[in-house]
Amino acid sequence: xxxxxxxxxxxxxxxxxxxxxxxxxxxxxxxxxxxxxxxxxxxxxxxxxxxxxxxxxxxxxxxxxxxxxxxxxxxxxxxxxxxxxxxxxxxxxxxxxxxxxxxxxxxxxxxxxx
Numbered sequence: 001x002x003x004x005x006x007x008x009x010x011x012x013x014x015x016x017x018x019x020x021x022x023x024x025x026x027x028x029x030x031x032x033x034x035x036x037x038x039x040x041x042x043x044x045x046x047x048x049x050x051x052x053x054x055x056x057x058x059x060x061x062x063x064x065x066x067x068x069x070x071x072x073x074x075x076x077x078x079x080x081x082x083x084x085x086x087x088x089x090x091x092x093x094x095x096x097x098x099x100x101x102x103x104x105x106x107x108x109x110x111x112x113x114x
Contacts, residue, residue, distance in 0.1 A: 004098075005029060005095075005098035005099070005101065005102050006098075008102075009102065009105060009110045010110060010111065012025055012028075012102050012105070012110055013105070013107055013108075013109075013110025013111040014111065015028075016107040016110060017107050017111065022103035022104070023103070025099070025102050025103040026096075026099040026100065026102070026103050029095055029098065029099035029102055030092055030095055030096070030099055033091045033092055033094070033095040034088055034091060034092055036091060037087050037088035037089075037090070037091030037092065038088055040087050040091070041083070041084030041085070041086075041087040041088055042084065044087070045080055045083050045084045045087070046080075049075055049080065052072070052075075053072060053073075056071070056072045057072065
């Protein structure tokens with residue numbers, strides 16, 4: 001996120017020169033990260049569960065034993081929703097420092113950045 005924000009500092013400088021407030025700058029950065037977090041949560045959590053259901057029985061077979069289904073199906077729907085939401089929260093928490101930096105950067109400095 002830091003690299004992405006520093007890469008877009010010139011664009012943010014143009015927006016600030018056109019009247020974007022620091023709060024709007026922070027909102028723009030957090031929104032872009034939040035959207036990525038939502039997509040990741042919707043795609044990656046089910047993918048992780050599917051991979052878990054494939055790998056655990058294979059590990060049991062490799063060890064010469066069977067793993068009971070109760071030990072494989074450990075994630076219920078509420079926990080999966082919590083994991084997906086946690087991805088968004090972590091993404092936004094990680095984006096707060098770069099968003100604050102972008103909001104504090106002077107417009108002239110941001111426009112000179114390249």
